[in-house]
Amino acid sequence: MHTSNMTDILLKRLTIVSVLLLLIVLITVLCIVWTMPDSKQIDANTNICLKNNNNNVQCGETIELLHALFEKKILSAYIEAETREKNQTKIYIEDSLKHNVQLMSDYKNTLWDMKPSAKLVGIHEKQDHISGNHSMTTVTCWRHDKDLFYTTGFQRYGIRFQNGRLIVPVSGTYYIYSFLGLTERRLTDDGIPVESNNMHEIKHAMHKYNVLDTVAMEIASNLQSRKNASEGYFNYYTSQIATLAKLRAGDEISVKLSDVTLLKYTGNNYFGLHLI
Structure with missing residues (x-):
């Protein structure tokens, strides 16, 4: 009888501990849900979210964000192409000066005449x-x-x-x-x-x-x-x-x-x- 009573007491204690743990988990989940900021619903048909250079997400109207992105990319491509062309021309001129000064002089003289x-x-x-x-x-x-x-x-x-x-x-x-x-x-x-x-x-x-x-x-x-x-x-x-x-x-x-x-x-x- 003594052993049976001990077993019942242990089961009751385990049950109480389990209930307490479950309550703690539920309270924690509720606290997390209550403290979460409200999330605005995004209409995928008219809105989009993009990550900028700072890894920050920016959301807005699809057309406006894509238009701004395309303009930025096009401007960047133009600048990159122009810079590359200037660098290539500079390298060519410097290389020509090293090898043939007379050839370079003739090139510079005709370059001004080659206008569209x-x-x-x-x-x-x-x-x-x-x-x-x-x-x-x-x-x-x-x-x-x-x-x-x-x-x-x-x-x-x-x-x-x-x-x-x-x-x-x-x-x-x-x-x-x-x-x-x-x-x-x-x-x-x-x-x-x-x-x-x-x-x-x-x-x-x-x-x-x-x-x-x-x-x-x-x-x-x-x-x-x-x-x-x-x-x-x-x-x-x-x-x-x-x-x-x-x-x-x-x-x-x-x-x-x-x-x-x-x-x-x-x-x-x-x-x-x-x-x-």
């Missing part, structure tokens, strides 16, 4: 134009690349042409220019006056566009009113633009006109730029 430049000349090409549409239209009737052979035009040192635009290869200050000769019928072959349906002013402008920008930007423009010649079968207008502009690599330069139906005789037209 281009001059496009006009070619007869009918452009689509809706009657009554006075919005600015890109002039695309230009001879370019191999078509410039045996003309006064040229493309040198990295300047490319695409869809009526000249694409700048390196950043810098450029002299840009454009000349347009515009012709409007005044009399028919029988000498009968032609009534013009378009009396709006003529706007001739130069624009730049870059894939990093959202819209094209006007660099310079020329605005003139229409006139009626006292003689001849045609009204003839001339418009010229010339200015300096700071351009980035990849900028696309174009000529725009408010009424491309005036581009009937384009042989004397030209459009170009060069790095100064």
Whole structure:
């Protein structure tokens, strides 16, 4: 009997200890849960969390955070490429100086002449134009690349042409220019006056566009009113633009006109730029 009583006492004590331990664990878990900060629910469709350079997590709208990240990465890539190019050029120049001073002198003298430049000349090409549409239209009737052979035009040192635009290869200050000769019928072959349906002013402008920008930007423009010649079968207008502009690599330069139906005789037209 004595042994049985001892066993019961031990079991009771173990039961009490187990209950106490369980209570302690439950109280600890409840304390941890109560002291935890409230966590804000993140909508995975419109929000995202990214880790920054300091290993801190930043949460916000997906579009804004990704846009900022891409801009940062693109800027970093540009800086890295520019630095690498400068270092390679410096190493090349220093190496050339060690081995051939005369060769290096000739290189430095010709380097200043190797500036991106281009001059496009006009070619007869009918452009689509809706009657009554006075919005600015890109002039695309230009001879370019191999078509410039045996003309006064040229493309040198990295300047490319695409869809009526000249694409700048390196950043810098450029002299840009454009000349347009515009012709409007005044009399028919029988000498009968032609009534013009378009009396709006003529706007001739130069624009730049870059894939990093959202819209094209006007660099310079020329605005003139229409006139009626006292003689001849045609009204003839001339418009010229010339200015300096700071351009980035990849900028696309174009000529725009408010009424491309005036581009009937384009042989004397030209459009170009060069790095100064």
